[in-house]
Amino acid sequence: MISLISPSNIFHWVGKLISFINSIFFILLLIALSFALIFSPPDYLQGDSVRIMYVHVPSAWISLAAFTCIALMSIANFIFKTKNLTIITKSIAPLGLMFTCLAIVTGSLWGKPTWGTWWAWDARLTSMVILALFYIGFIVSHKFILYEERANKVSSIIAIIGLINIPIIKFSVDWWNTLHQPASIKLSGVSTIHSSMLMPLLLMFFVMLLYCALIFLMKYKTEIIRIKKKNLKRL
């Protein structure tokens, strides 16, 4: 089963998937942007500034999901010691960092017209900055620790410790009195967002997920070639 998902077996499909996503991505992006910027209604309280939600919320979701994936795969890597998992986590981390930074910056741009300030050291915002630091730690450990095995160990430990921060981010708005509003979309329970805003939000989320898949696959392919190149030198 594990051999089926080995790099050499899926390499061909990675290339095909990249081409497929490339072919549909820009059409979907245009549709999603039209809904986010033109067709979705302004909020009764926040006005048009609510449109920032269509980039801010998907970025935040992706940053949390990416780190959770990295941490869970790092735990699996500790147990099974699979090289493929290291390649996957290494490919996801830069994407996660970028979306964490985007969530912070767009959140700040949303905060100014809504709260009257660019930044506040409140629980949600501070825990997101801590998440960015965990991402930086993970990436830096792979870049600057020369011995690959040691780099994997250090980065895995960083990811596993960082996993504690994920529920803190998620529930920070419930546990502490913060400027940040509580979640409007709930997997269990009734969402408090109108469908005219939910639809563009989910569409933007889907487009951003496609973008992540595209970058992840390209980075994954690059990593595989880098390893093969290294092996070639041994000949």
Added chain:
Amino acid sequence: MIQNLLYMNGYGLFVWASFSITFIACAFVFYKTQKTLKKYERDFAKEINDLSAEKRKLVVENSKIASQVLSSYSKTI
């Protein structure tokens, strides 16, 4: 209509800045990732081509990835 879209009742600066920063960051990461991938593919194919005929045959026969990179590289040149 275009003026309304740009101005957004006074929130245009914040909304357009958010979308622009996101778009620029995503485009930059895409460009850089694609460039790195192409460079690695090119270098890898070149290294295989530089091997002796015997070694090249051995590599291509034993590695699916090497043969795929080599064939896609030879298509592009």
